[in-house]
Amino acid sequence: MAQPAAMPVGAAGVAVRQASLREHNLALVLRHIATAAAPPSRADLAGITGLTRATVSALVDDLITGRLLGEVVRTPRSGAGRPALGLTLAGHGPAGLGLEINVDYLAAVLVDLAGVVRHRAVRRIDLRPVPPAEALALVAELITEAGAEADRQDLVLAGTALAVPGLVSATGVVRLAPNLGWRDVDVPALLGGHPALRGRGLSVDNEANLAALGELHAAPPGPANFIYISGEVGIGAGIVLHGTLFRGARGWSGELGHVPVHPEGRPCRCGGLGCLEQYAGQEAMLAGAGLTDEPTPLAGLIEAAGRGEPAARRALVEAATALGVAIAGVINLLDVDTVVLGGVYAPLAGWLAPPVEAEIRRRVLTAAWSPVTVRPALLGGDAAAVGAAGSVVRTVLEQPAQWLARPVH
Amino acid sequence: MAQPAAMPVGAAGVAVRQASLREHNLALVLRHIATAAAPPSRADLAGITGLTRATVSALVDDLITGRLLGEVVRTPRSGAGRPALGLTLAGHGPAGLGLEINVDYLAAVLVDLAGVVRHRAVRRIDLRPVPPAEALALVAELITEAGAEADRQDLVLAGTALAVPGLVSATGVVRLAPNLGWRDVDVPALLGGHPALRGRGLSVDNEANLAALGELHAAPPGPANFIYISGEVGIGAGIVLHGTLFRGARGWSGELGHVPVHPEGRPCRCGGLGCLEQYAGQEAMLAGAGLTDEPTPLAGLIEAAGRGEPAARRALVEAATALGVAIAGVINLLDVDTVVLGGVYAPLAGWLAPPVEAEIRRRVLTAAWSPVTVRPALLGGDAAAVGAAGSVVRTVLEQPAQWLARPVH
DNA sequence: TCGATTTGTTTATCGGTTGAATTATTTGGC
């Protein structure tokens, strides 16, 4: 279940018939409406896509009757002629439910087709001592609540995705979530039968991957190429290449935390030596700043850095330098043009970004003529939940024909 | 020109009309014939693709009249019924010309649709003291020769690709080829007008990228995910994900040689510190083994390692360990399942692979349940030239409609 | 109020695929 929305319509290996043609063009029209700055008219779409106005009309009619689109009057009219009706994504149609389980909180968000967050719930709770089944029972409560909220707002639940800080197999089994203490937890089996899910299944994915998707949603449309770095207790990375999430050959990509930065350096929990996590992980930063005993150590670190505390500043530079070394390796290999600092790195980006950029300049061969941007994440703490919900919405937008033809319950 | 054959037919963003439908299905049928173990019949193809026999027949007819396919009788017949005619890629149709400029040789190969090398030429020459224009004049001779050979064998030149050990821009300009001493050489401008190219243009690409494509061709068909490591004077990498070459956001991917392995280690020509190239590059290996003064140092290294010379063995283990550290980082990030040792690493793979594998086992989180294979390259010295020719052939196979509709000279 | 203009729909046509019927070519049984 960790592979939603990968193949475009008409992808290699599949025979194409007239029906596929329709599917593709439905998706094409819908995508243009979704990414347009202002609600386009049928005529606009015909101009942009190269399809005839007649064809666009037919496609739009299907999408309107399927409750994916709505019509609006465009108030400031320009020039003569019959006024155009603007087309927008329906605010009362399908919505995606995004869930997140993390070390110290649970989150649920409902996102509609337009990407608007229609419902948001967060439970702060330390989940480390909680066994998986109990944690999932708490998630089930969030699902029930979100399902009721969807009904109240006239939204139809199109699907659900769950973000977990760990390695997730293609079938949704959490193979390993070290910081939660989970191992081989079959989440879809335990939670997929929840009545509020309407039998639409539950996809489970890595937290960094889904946060990267959230970032992709939040960023202006275009062929994005970036690496989203999720600094939590561990360090994960979501890699977006050519506007799509890259999951690796077998779904295990993005383990940035265990990229070696000092091959003979500090031993890591994973059995390796000198993994990035040991130098730039949350614990390493706090230890370096001498803040391990604080009640809210992260807030303490931000405050200390703001005060100019030398130990804090030094710890951040050290962490950022290690991060920069690893990222330089990534860029030499993948040539992404943007590095997004997420998770705990986001509020620290002001101090982390300069040393990271310095390492990139030093170590990336092509940096001289292909600049790399380092910036904090656009979304906040529940980025992964928003990204999870967005991933559901994205499948609807990318495969509208499937949604229109869905079995109605 | 460094981006051939990226978009599948019906890719996102393009309106689809009936003609695109045909294009897609032509490619679909052709691909199945190309990857089949034995020549399939029209009926076989109908069964595999899901298209009707009528449709397949129509498509095949187009491909046969366009000289892309041929019919053969399948000798061992099974059971009753009208015997099926096998379909194979034409051996007299389009062919790709692959060229390679490297530090100490030039190479040219002609590859037909079936992937058979129909012509091969190599000139051993030290190109370091030769200015770019003269080197390209030598290449022009190879092109003339190959063009004549194509005519003699009733092959139609479909296109030409050139492999260069350096960074190539999207327009084919060699931005930097340190070991050749080239900088900003506009190869298509200097060579693209050659009459034997038949006005079909010349694409230029990095040597490691094209060698990886060659490896992809040589390997059994399937969704390949590997990193091809090209150890020459520098260290390049061609990354194949889901069966397609990944070139990075802007075409500068694969600079494995400058991934940091010892952040505060030896200074590198690139200005960085502790780049892989300084530990696992050809020069580092030879220096470590004390063989820099030999006339044929590489052969000397292989021989010394075979003899069990301690210095040579030690140098290889050191190089392989550094390589393994960098590769472990790559796998943690990209989760490729195979590492192909190419270039000078290929003949040394017997000694290099075990330490590389050891580092992977130590440092890759998922290695325990997702094994990684390390193996020598299947192709020999002219892998990049074969891959270059193959990349041309691949564009024809992936976009047969374009080939059929080509302007005939 | 009327012409100009632009939007959106209608209608005949075209192109490509489908499915059933037809033709073609072999094997195997009698």
Next chain:
DNA sequence: GCCAAATAATTCAACCGATAAACAAATCGA
């Protein structure tokens, strides 16, 4: 040696989606 069964490939009417051009609808400006 002939005929039925079996399998391959082609033919042809029908269908479906896109197209192009004509047409209807709605507004602006003179």
